[in-house]
Each structure stands twice: as structure tokens, then as C-alpha cells.
């Protein structure tokens with residue numbers, strides 16, 4: 431467990447003006463964060479990082495909630511949407527500032543003490559090297575083509591030639607990210623937090639809605655890889671899952687280069703297809719691949735990841 435998780439597990443928030451509490455990602459109402467309680471609505475919200483106050487609209491009829499959905503809701507999203515609206519009816523926004531408070535433990539006591547106890551355990555584990563995996567294992571021990579290993583090594587050591595690094599070396603280049611043209615390009619922006627990249631991750635991680643939100647808590651590629659949980663026990667599903675983050679990084683980087691050097695357009699669906707194809711290609715040295723079909727990656731992606739696809 432990382433320090434951040436430990437903190438989240440032990441504190442909750444009392445919302446006042448709603449300006450310091452992240453609507454989806456902080457635990458402030460109901461059991462757990464809203465992104466976990468209502469993954470379908472979270473998925474289509476354009477404001478995944480928004481604070482509570484951002485989700486409120488004021489007009490002549492008073493206040494109403496607007497979750498900033500990027501499209502109309504489908505039928506299967508309706509139920510969660512209405513549950514969320516019902517939950518929101520009970521929310522009182524007032525003039526106080528949002529406050530963090532310690533969650534009581536099972537006996538109703540403040541959990542400051544148990545927090546420190548857990549912190550101590552965490553430190554012991556870290557000193558034994560149990561929770562920290564060195565980049566070495568995240569790069570050279572992974573069964574991916576050597577040019578991709580090398581790319582990952584440059585990413586981990588911040589040597590990759592993104593705009594910020596080029597400028598740092600004295601080149602005159604456009605600092606803006608070529609995907610969104612909105613924020614400056616850095617490694618973590620390009621590979622993790624750009625709106626295009628977030629979309630790619632969210633589409634490909636649809637069957638792991640409890641893992642995707644972690645993306646908003648990490649600041650580096652290394653941290654994201656360290657948090658990547660083991661996949662299913664099924665051989666094909668687990669292979670695909672373990673390749674997935676590397677295939678996304680590699681494909682985003684190639685897409686970014688095609689965009690800059692060949693003015694190609696950026697299309698989330700095309701990136702996702704390319705990721706699946708890349709994973710299939712990386713599996714080619716695996717003897718058992720002939721027991722599976724590429725078509726399943728395209729048509730039954732979620733079933734593959736959750737281990738529902740069986741060998742022919």
C-alpha cells in the first residue's frame with residue numbers, strides 16, 4: 431500500500447463549499463469514492479478531476495447537478511445515473527470550507543493511532559524492498575521487444591525527447607502537447623494525463639473500473655506501473671493485461687511522432703486498435719498463441735481481460 435492509499439483509507443471529508451473536494455476521486459459521500467460507486471457515469475463524465483463545486487450549476491430555478499457528461503446516456507447507464515442523482519439530493523452545500531477528518535475505526539475511536547501503526551508497517555515493508563519495485567524489473571525483465579525496452583528505459587530516466595526535455599536542452603520547439611494542443615508536453619502528460627491518453631486508458635480498462643481512477647493519483651509512469659495489479663489467472667487474459675500498459679505507452683509515443691512528423695490526425699479508437707494489434711504481435715513468440723484468435727481482442731476485449739476466453 432502506498433502512503434497516499436493509507437491516507438485515503440483513514441480520512442474522509444466533510445464538504446462545505448465543495449471547493450477542495452474532488453467530486454469523483456475523494457471519499458466524501460456514500461461508501462467509497464463516487465468513481466467506484468458509479469463507474470458508468472464516471473466513465474462518461476468530462477470532468478473526472480472536478481471538485482464538488484464544479485458540478486453545481488446555478489440558474490433561476492436554484493441549483494442543480496451537472497456531471498458534465500460527454501454524450502447522451504445509454505440505457506444501461508440510466509440506473510446508476512438516477513441512483514447518483516438521488517444521493518446528491520441529500521447533499522447540503524454551505525459556506526464552510528471543506529474539512530478532512532479522521533475516520534473512526536470499528537470501535538468509534540479516531541483512527542490516528544491505527545494510521546500510524548499502519549504507517550510503521552509500511553515503512554518496515556519498504557525497508558525490506560517489498561513495496562518498491564525498481565525500474566529494472568519494470569523495464570528489462572519485461573518480455574517486450576528490445577526497442578520498446580529501450581524506449582521504456584528512456585521514459586523512466588526522463589531522457590525521452592518530449593517538448594519539455596528538448597526545450598531544456600536548448601531546442602526551440604513548440605512546448606504544447608500535439609494531442610490536445612492545450613497543455614505543455616511532458617512525459618507524464620503525454621503518456622498518462624493528456625485528455626487523449628486518459629480516453630485511451632479508460633476505453634481499454636473498462637473492465638477494471640476500480641483500477642482506472644488510480645491514474646489520477648500517480649505522477650509518473652513508474653508509479654503507474656508499480657500500481658498495475660496482476661491480471662486474471664487465465665493465461666491469455668493475464669498475458670494481454672501484463673502487456674497492456676507497455677503497449678499503450680509505445681503506441682501513444684508512436685502516434686505522437688506520426689502526428690508531429692507526418693501531421694497524422696489523432697483518433698482514440700484507432701489508437702486502441704493499434705494497442706490490441708501490438709499486444710497480439712508481441713505474443714507471437716508465445717507458443718500458446720495459436721490457441722487463441724486475434725479477433726477476440728477486437729470483439730471481446732473485456733472477456734479476454736477478465737479471463738472468459740478459453741483456448742480453442
Ligand SMILES: [Zn+2]
Pocket residue numbers: 607608609610611612613619620624625626
Ligand atoms: Zn495533451
